[in-house]
Amino acid sequence: MDAQKAHPLAGRRIVVTRAKEQSGGLLEHLREIGADALEFPVIKTIPPKTWDEIDGVIAELSHFNWVIFTSVNGVEYFWQRMTELGKDSQAFSGVKTATVGSATADSLRSKGVEPNLIPVRFVAESILEALGENLQGQRFMLPRADIARQSLVTGLEERGAIVTQITAYHTVVGGESGINPSDLLQLLQQGQVDVVTFTSASTVRNFAARLSSVSSKPLPELLKNSAVACIGPITAGAALEMGLKIDLQPEKYTIDNLVVCISDYFNQSSATV
Structure with missing residues (x-):
């Protein structure tokens, strides 16, 4: 093979x-094709x-029409507690489930x-489009992050649904592993970073927060020599709010498609040289 x-x-x-606990697949995939x-x-x-x-909604799981x-x-966090309480998939008997994304479904x-x-x-x-306009009286439960957007909750309630949202986990700024901010800043300033990938709105905001500890320059200035890759429109929206230009965004919002999108981006660039 060439x-x-x-x-x-x-x-x-x-x-x-x-x-860190979710980056393994993306790191491995990128490295497998030479990055x-x-x-x-x-x-x-x-x-x-x-x-x-969470214990409260698990005890009343059969009272909900849908869990999203x-x-x-x-x-994972919801099931961690299910297991600790001695529950399994049978607890979802008669309860419909919806997922956002193929990885969540898997x-x-x-x-x-x-x-x-x-x-x-x-x-x-x-999900709102798929469920339709009339959800009057149906009970929905959403186990989510503490910083999750409210658009889904608002849309469900506008359609008459009764919504219970619970904090299944907290999202905080990470940084105990990997390259340190000072070294990354140096690479960015030297034009030695080809792409920065973002897979959620919080990764955009927290990336800016981590670099702000070592540089007072605005994010667009720091990334002026690097392409910005966003997994989907919500992530891209957060990047645009930070003043970034979106260079890559796959049509399907998955990690595999993000890698293909990055690969195609450079292959097309090489072909035009």
Whole structure:
């Protein structure tokens, strides 16, 4: 096989900002096709201070019509408590489930629950489109991060649903591993970072926060020599709010498609040289 085809990202330095516990797949995939992938986790997830809220909804799970999981973390933290309480997938008997994204769906399947609804577009708003306008009296439960957007809750309530949202986990600024901010800043200023990847709105904001500890320059100035890759429109919206220009965004909002998008970006660039 041609070396360029086998390693299309050879010589490209790419920064991965995902949480350490979730970055492995992206780092591995990028490295497999030749990239120098740098780990710079800007977020990490931690359990809620108390499990009381989750325990309460687990005890009343059969009272809900729908449970909507909007992230893998939501599934994992919720199931962690389910297991500790001696519950399994049978607790979801008679309860419909919806997931945002294929990875979230796969996580739920691994627990023995097949999602009833996986919208084509991997954003929360697409669940509203799939559910329709009349949800009068239906009870929904959303186990999510403490910083989750409110658009889904608002949309459900506008359609007449009764919504219970619980904090399944907290998202905080990460940074105990990977390259340190000072070294990354030096690489950015020297134009030695080809791409910075963002996989959620919080990765954008926390990336800026971590670099602000070593530089007073605005984020667009720091990334002027690097391409910005966003996994989807919500992430891209946060980047635009920070003044960034979006260079790459896959049509399907998955890690695999993000890698393909980055690879295609450089292959097209090489072809035009």
